[in-house]
Amino acid sequence: MLLVARARHPSTSGGGGGERRSIYKKFREVDLLDKKKTVTALKPGEDRAILLGLGMILSSVMMYFVLGITTLRSYADSVWTEEGLCVVLNSTVTADMNCSYNCGSDCWRVSKYPCLQVYVSVNGTGRVGRLSHNEETQDASSDCFYAPRCQKDSAAMHAMIANISERLKVNTRVPCYYEPGERRETVLLTRLYDHAVAFQSLLWPSCVLAGGALIIVMVKLTQYLSRLCEEIGKIKR
Incomplete structure (x- = not known):
């Protein structure tokens, strides 16, 4: 009887370890799935933010061009x-x-x-x-x-x-x-067309340019920090 009991005990212990590994694997899969969903949800938003920033920069360049051939040219020729x-x-x-x-x-x-x-x-x-x-x-x-x-x-x-x-x-x-x-x-x-008019003309395109550049920099910084956190998590595991 004692031998039978000892024979059964290791198998029971092995089964519990397998169950724990199975549960951990499931949690791990759920965690990875959540991370993938988060990355999938964030990527389109990041792409839209970058496109917004590029659009703002392009708009500011066009505004600079229009002002350069109108107001700034008249100011320079005066x-x-x-x-x-x-x-x-x-x-x-x-x-x-x-x-x-x-x-x-x-x-x-x-x-x-x-x-x-x-x-x-x-x-x-x-x-x-x-x-x-x-x-x-x-x-x-x-x-x-x-x-x-x-x-x-x-x-x-x-x-x-x-x-x-x-x-x-x-x-x-x-x-x-x-x-x-x-x-x-x-x-x-x-x-x-004096100094004040030239300054006011350049103020808005400069703000749009700075805003677009700031949006792109913030998105890139967020992506870099996300990759850095992921690498640190891999090292800890």
Whole structure:
């Protein structure tokens, strides 16, 4: 009987060990399956995040290109870079200028506005220049201080120019921008493309570029840390 009992005991012990190994194997398979599901779920999200980052970078490059041929080019080509104080010497209406306005589909009509010429002295140096409102006015009508938006009611445009002339006669000292080389007679009252405009134009594309790069870096860092944790887990096992 004792021999029979001893003979049965090892077989029972071996069966329990096999069951424990089987249970451990099942848990191991479940753990690996969970990890595979997690990796499978994370990979499409990571791919979408990388595509988002690349799209943001591409959009910022396109924005840089558009700004480079518009705002930044106008800012670089502007010669009125020095800021000073101008004293109004003369402000008179010289003649009427023709302009055209849209009256419908393929319809254009002619109207008139007064040409206001303003001469100023720059920084008390004795340099006399013709004052213009901004770069667009200088390009549209180099002889006139301001070119209003053309409209049918010419009386309204005359009243607008008369109001500007009266203000310049009251406020004879105005800030202005002039060319340092004194090659141009024209002086600007305001600049459309100055340092602030250039900075604001570059701010948003720079933020989009930095955001896209940050997304890609964070995804790559997450992937690297995930691989590092997996390798550490393999070493511990």
